[in-house]
Structure formats: C-alpha cells, structure tokens
C-alpha cells in the first residue's frame with residue numbers, strides 16, 4: 001500500500017497566519033502516521049529538501065502581489081528544485097482583490113512546477129477555512145499517490 005514516510009513543511013510567517021496553516025497541516029499529516037519536520041524559514045538549520053518524500057512550502061504575499069524577500073532567499077539557498085513541492089499560503093483580498101490575492105502562492109508553485117494548485121487562505125485558517133486546508137491536503141496526498149511517491 002502507498003505509504004508516505006517523511007515530509008517537511010517550510011514556511012515564512014510574520015504575523016502567524018501562514019504558521020497556523022503549517023500547524024494544521026502538521027497535525028493532519030501526523031494523524032495519518034506521516035513523519036513531519038517543520039522549518040520556520042530564517043530560524044535554525046535549513047533542512048535538505050531533497051531528503052523528503054514531499055515538500056510543503058508556505059508563504060504569505062506582500063507588497064502588491066510579491067513573494068517576500070526571505071522566501072526568495074530560501075529558494076536561492078535550496079540550490080535546485082525538488083520535484084515534489086506543494087505550496088500553501090495566506091493573503092488578504094483587501095490588498096488588491098482577486099488579482100493580487102495570494103499571488104506568491106501561484107508564483108512559488110509555478111517556480112517549482114508543482115503539479116497541484118496551491119492552497120490560498122484569507123488571513124487565519126481558523127474557523128470555516130480549516131475545511132479548505134484538510135480538503136487541499138487530501139488532494140495533495142491523492143496527487144502524490146498518483147505520482148507513485150514511495151510505493
């Protein structure tokens with residue numbers, strides 16, 4: 001049976017919203033007996049992304065649809081592109097409407113050729129949006145299974 005062994009969740013968060021999404025993902029993954037390493041970008045030793053079955057990257061969006069500088073720096077430090085990246089993030093439609101909403105999620109997903117649409121959460125995921133997180137994660141795991149990650 002398909003079994004994921006180990007995943008990493010790397011995220012950048014200023015005010016905690018993206019971190020909350022990361023925490024929700026961690027809890028759900030661990031409930032499925034999946035080992036999860038967490039890395040808050042800029043703190044501690046950067047993990048080797050190429051050692052993981054799946055890589056989750058989380059970012060908020062900044063400055064008219066921009067990817068935060070720290071996230072770009074992180075991507076530069078990775079030196080290469082893992083082919084198993086899934087992207088999530090938090091944003092706010094008040095900063096430019098649908099056009100700029102969570103644009104960094106789309107940009108990162110494109111950069112890593114992620115085969116699955118990124119997860120976009122308006123501000124904090126707590127409350128009604130928690131369902132979006134679990135639904136998205138289900139989709140990711142199905143997608144990964146389809147790619148035969150760790151058979």
Ligand SMILES: Cc1cc2nc3c(=O)[nH]c(=O)nc-3n(C[C@H](O)[C@H](O)[C@H](O)COP(=O)(O)O)c2cc1C
Nearest residue numbers: 013014015016017018060061065091092095101102
């Ligand atoms: C100066 C500023 C600019 C922002 N620009 C955007 C933007 O262009 N698009 C967007 O979706 N959200 C934008 N946001 C909203 C943040 O992405 C949102 O508050 C997010 O939840 C912050 O994530 P964090 O709590 O993980 O730091 C902006 C927020 C600030 C303060």
